[in-house]
Amino acid sequence: MTTWRTEGIVLRVRDLGEADRLVTLYTKEQGKLNATARGARRIRNRLLSPTQVFTHGRYLIFQGKNLHNIGQAEIIHSRQALREDLEKMAYASYVTELVDALTAEEDPTDTLFPLLASTLAWGEEGRFAVAVRAFEIRLMRELGYEPELYSCLNCRGELQERIFFTERGGTLCPSCVGQFPGSNTLSRGTWELMKRLLEWDLSRLSILHPAANNIEEMRRLMRKYVDFRLEYPLKSLDFLETLQVLPPAEQPSGGEKDER
Ligand SMILES: [Zn+2]
Structure with missing residues (x-):
């Protein structure tokens, strides 16, 4: 055997x-x-x-x-901390469900394991809000859906002052955005954040402290981009989004606190 x-x-x-x-x-x-x-x-x-x-x-x-x-x-x-805190559990469930949904059995890639391991480690330390965004964009790259972030996905032209993002996986110029219904504007700050989360060495990401509005904008854009590649909706997403719409006073405090 x-x-x-x-x-x-x-x-x-x-x-x-x-x-x-x-x-x-x-x-x-x-x-x-x-x-x-x-x-x-x-x-x-x-x-x-x-x-x-x-x-x-x-x-x-x-x-x-x-x-x-x-x-x-x-x-x-x-x-253990990921199973004891509601918010951490919701994030960790999303990360593991996404890997389960988008990978085939016994079809390894070299970099997915360390990415998954470090995302859960950061999450345990209360850094899921940033770690999950890095995880999503890198996972898409590992699976062959790397987003174009340096030129227009459609005409390959240089990006202009105003940048747009399509769920098909990349940035668009103002002349091409009309051909991609459902695209969103992409702010400079969020564009910089996406490039860093995709390109920086994983060990350096812990020094990033992005603004809440850039994290929120990226969350919305990544949601559409990931959804575009999924064959069925993820159960864990509903749970996660339910937690995120609660007013701050009612949110579990586990995000920053060490409960061990
Ligand atoms: Zn273009």
Whole structure:
């Protein structure tokens, strides 16, 4: 029987039978894979904690005919804070659901695993508002939908004073915007932010503190751009957007606070 060890992040967990779990992992070497964890819902089972959603761990996988099995598992980062705070959980659910929806099984890309791992790590520290925007735009690039940000997507001409953005993935000049219904204006500040979140080394992103209005504008533009590539609506988006429309006083305070 073929077995292998891999580092992975739990994207999704479903109950299987009386005490088992069906776990969707995004692994460093094989990309997304589904595996059963036998007995993982029993209270003293050693697979119970390492197969919780958002956990980053090391897994021993036994290759099966139809489904793989998780033989052993150890936690690298539990990401407990992501499961205990409503807002963090909503963001983390969106990130993992997006990876699940847009990737095929056992079709790895080199850079998606570190991107996912660092997004969840920043999120745990309360930096999801920026980290999720960096994650979305980089994920689109990894999947082959890299946005054009340096010239007009349509005529390839230089960008003018007024810039527009289309859900088809890029910037437009004023002469071409009429051919792309549903495009939005893109402010200078948000344009700069998008370029940085796409191009900067991941380790440098923690020094970015963008203005709230640029983050909000980018959120709206990215929502249309990501939606354009999705075959079905994400469940986690409704939850996330419900939280974001609450008035500030009623919002969970977990975003900035360390609750451990
Ligand atoms: Zn143009």
